[in-house]
Amino acid sequence: MICGKEPVAEGGPGIRERYSRFVGRKMAFLFLLSICIVLLAGFSATLGSANLSVSEVYFAILARFFPGHFQTTWFAETVVWGLRLHRIMMAMVAGAGLAVAGAAMQGILRNPLASPFTLGISSAASFGAALAIVMGAGFAGGEYLIIGNAFLCTLLASLAVYGLARYKGITPETMILAGIAIMYLFSALTSFLQYVGQAEQVAEVVFWMMGSLGRSSWEKVWMVLAVLALCLPYLLLKSWDINALGAGDETAKSLGVNVERTRVVSMMLASLITASVICFTGTIGFVGLVSPHIARMAIGADNRFLLPASALCGSLLLLAADAAARTILAPVILPVGIMTSFLGVPFFIYLFLKRRKEFW
């Protein structure tokens, strides 16, 4: 009786057609975000004490790639390439990195409150930086003392979480609990360092923890970009498996997914991305938590689209936050970590209230 029934003729379009429109809308969203980022990046490069118009900025950028076709001045070129563009690029790659790490964490932990910092990463990075600032001790020397410390402590924290969780089985619950334990351990260590440190050292630690793009350089942009280029393809490749994890570990296993390996490798890559970003910028919060939510509300939770969409949302958010941080109290530049929340929270609350549907 179930099989014998004729398919009911419907007035509306068929399922296939509706589904391809649904996919089309997602592609359009990705495209739209990319356009916004390019425009905002150009606009952001005009902000500052040297007055440059939008067209001067774009000409300065294009002249580097097509020297014969575009004319630019030495002044515009120096300001754009030497001073502003690396900071803008850093905002873009850092935002993208933190957002992708957040989306991956939320996926593998099946938890809407997960972020790149869920597993104690931010407090570990802060401890690493504090160790360098207060004690002058660390794993690397010179300019890279703080950076190297923050990076290695972050990875150390991830390994510790993995080790603890592995003991009881790699489930979202064990990982989050292990993450909380590690987080408290590192924040206690940081507090101790702040307690014994001198006033100006403590101030420097606090400033580091606010997150800032002021320390960016082309060299650092390339390093973050390289890590992203290494990790993002793998996460995208595994997006089907991360989707399956969302349906529960047992279902994922029954669909042929190696649950524990997917979870561990994704977590390690997300940690690596986060470490490579925050060792240069300090802990920029909020972007990694909220960008995936914004993307999810716009195009749904299919990680094949969610991961790139989160990355673009993160880029856009951090770019906008940086533009605002540079202009609001100009010539004073606010730490971007403060600005992300000021800018992102109202937008997030608006989305959150506007949608009637359950959003997680």
Add this chain to the structure above:
Amino acid sequence: MVNITIRGLSFGYRSRRILKDLNLIVEDSEILGLVGPNGSGKTTLIKCMDRILKPAGSIILDGQDIKDISQRELARQMGYVPQSSPAPPNITVFDSILMGRRPHLGWRVSENDLDKVVEVMEMLHIEDFAMKDFSELSGGQRQKVLIARALAQEPSVLLLDEPTSNLDMKHQLEVMETIRSLVLARGISAVMAIHDLNLACRFVDKLAILKDGTIHAAGEPSSLLTEETIRSVYGVEAVVMGHMDRPYVVPLRSLNEGLVCE
């Protein structure tokens, strides 16, 4: 088109042994109902059959031990329908079912995969909410989507863990009728854990009664379900009536042998 032979299956969590040296054969194109009291090992057995849990002993699927098959290959052979599923929002019903194609597809979704999803949806009459969120569905609709996902895997064996436990009368019958006709139409086998003995009797070809992690008895429902069996397995005094060639169980009272008021 396949049969499953389970030999000497044992499984336990740290201190407690759930399955003890269990033997069972599932023939092709039949529905096998697993019944038994709570904690008798029905769900565990189903999870072992899909290697969600890794038991000792052997499960031979078509002459091959499933230990030697990759998880992905096994996923093409066996479809698992969980009792319930977490419902992350913002996943459409279509995408939920498309997930069932995961053992077959690389990264790109082919036309064939999409066709299969549409086919399954039409078969289960759930095409109307293809674009709805899975999290917005009712219990009965969710159950159908979970079955649809398992069918999109195109398995030769369907494993179902209490597919009717959260459903009203009508949906219970609908789900059972669906499974019955799928088994007939596609020549697949189904193994289903189920609590409702009367529902089981109406729809399964064979029953296996589990008690304390072993098969207490297995066979045709009509010969298997007697008042004695129900007393010894469930500790329940019941009357078994014949109705339309099927046994019909009316439970009367529980026998609390051990409970004595001092």
